[in-house]
Amino acid sequence: MLDDRKLEVLCAIVEDYVRTHEPVGSKTLVERHHLGVSSATVRNDMAALEEDGLIAQPHTSAGRIPTDKGYRLFVDNLTGIKPLTRAEKRAIATFLQGAVDLDDVIHRSVRLLAQLTQQVAIVQYPTLSRSTVRHVEVVALTPTRLLLVLITSAGRVEQRVVELPTPLDDDVISDLRARLNVAAVGQRLVDAAHRVSALPETFRPPDVAVIAQLVAVFTEAVADERTDEKVAIGGTANLMRFGDEFDRSIKPLLEALEEHVVLLKLLGEATSPSTVTVRIGHEVPHEQLGAASIVATGYGPGDRTLASLAVVGPTRMDYPGSMAAVYAVARYVSQILADA
């Protein structure tokens, strides 16, 4: 059923349509791509491809455009990830080099990815739940007010202000700080929360209640889903390029982009490192993004996956290019995290 040549025709259609964004007809197709056959043959193939639901025509007597299913086949047929040019690699390296901060790394990555792909980029912060504790700090702001600071291995910093019913002595605080660190440092956050929750009992009676409260804040912060996952978005300006035509599908998309919660679900599933996940059109598990595709992958130091990053765009996007960019940026970010 699916000839080698039919596949070739499909790919040609996808490429042309992605580039020109106009339905592509049999004649222009044989002109641009040197398939060694005539337009009539291509027409026959097109009819077959349409039969299989891989392409469609918006109106009778117009050219064909790929369907979601067509894009899917096209993507599945890509052999590996297209390597970036040397210039692109250098661009990535220099762009990410000066990063000074985890925040800085994330934001630079987002902008870089947006610029490389000319689409909307999303980078998730390293999830707390998959990180380990690097350091815990307790700072007395006032006698009854403590600042609890948690630094993860990936460099994320979480802080909470805790109001105490009664003041704590400075040496109790020092003691607490030391024990918190002993209990938590190096542990995954869930384990740390568990071990920390046993701490209050080891203090003298009058302080137990106060410290229990403080510890509760700690475990709560760790367990909270909303703080667990956090994303940065960039390149929304690139959505403008599809102005008129995507008018109705672009607005909900942008709105969805601001509803970070939605994104996290999308990213949450694409977590394998060194594998790039592509979701096309209706495959995206969100009804409002029907005309959008997502190219995502995981990143993290070594082979562990801490979080995901992705590119979102219209179904008619440059899949090979986006996949290459996503993959490359993920690798660089992973390396930076491994170094830091």
Added chain:
Amino acid sequence: MLDDRKLEVLCAIVEDYVRTHEPVGSKTLVERHHLGVSSATVRNDMAALEEDGLIAQPHTSAGRIPTDKGYRLFVDNLTGIKPLTRAEKRAIATFLQGAVDLDDVIHRSVRLLAQLTQQVAIVQYPTLSRSTVRHVEVVALTPTRLLLVLITSAGRVEQRVVELPTPLDDDVISDLRARLNVAAVGQRLVDAAHRVSALPETFRPPDVAVIAQLVAVFTEAVADERTDEKVAIGGTANLMRFGDEFDRSIKPLLEALEEHVVLLKLLGEATSPSTVTVRIGHEVPHEQLGAASIVATGYGPGDRTLASLAVVGPTRMDYPGSMAAVYAVARYVSQILADA
């Protein structure tokens, strides 16, 4: 020259045009607003207003639209800031209530402001240069690798990893930490940097060079403009509502929004708290934002101004509403910062 009624006509034109977004003619004007005069009279007034450059007609035989100068006069003639409804106030309060973090406060504020005004919102993080040091922390990641954490009074956290040529003893680090805090806590950041730079000399010779390097990182981080100023943006989805018509002016605007540097200049000037600054069209000091207006104000605990927040939109925006929202959100954020 500028009759009371002419002013009234101008305001009516502005209001109508902002609402309908269509050039408004004399007839429809007298229908909607019950000015006690006929359309012919309004026509005469309109001619005068056009003479003064306050309104213009896009084409002959079309209605009038306000010019930048017209909007300016309209805004200058507003008496005070329109108070928000009780429901809006409650919405603000509940929206910002659960904030747990400075980051959280900023992001919630941006989204809130965007939602209230249906425009693009920008909130600047409390500038480092105007903050004081709350706490300095030094964490040894490895023997030759320190993490320097700086927490400001407003809750901003800056961190830097420092590579050391030679390791430092734990007690030297403790000593350093203590002295850093003594020298810096409570100081404005510039002063802190100054005082901290005198520290290395007080250590024993072998450590002086190492500590000098560490201190250099500290002062550098404080002095760096890029880390000094930081902004969050939200509501870009709202730009879509002006799709076709603002097509050419909307794209550069969105791009400018991602070039944070530009924004900081815009915000940098609107720093008086309790005063709302409005920049209309060409008044905006950036050539690419010719068709945009900015409504900005400062915020900060008490009467000190730590940073700015603003709303950006097309010149034909709801100035009274935006001003009210900006003002209200700034007040709430200020209060939260004062509490924290």
Added chain:
DNA sequence: GATTGGCACTCGATGATCCCGAGTGCCAGA
């Protein structure tokens, strides 16, 4: 059997034309 050239047909896009009506300026009269 696959491929090709030819042909009639479809239908969206483009351009020309016309018409309408909201809006204007101006002027004479109240």
Added chain:
DNA sequence: TCTGGCACTCGGGATCATCGAGTGCCAATC
């Protein structure tokens, strides 16, 4: 100073004809 009336303008929408890229199908050919 305001108002009613009137002639004039001109952009937007509707209508219609044309054009051409594209299709499906069929008979002829390799």
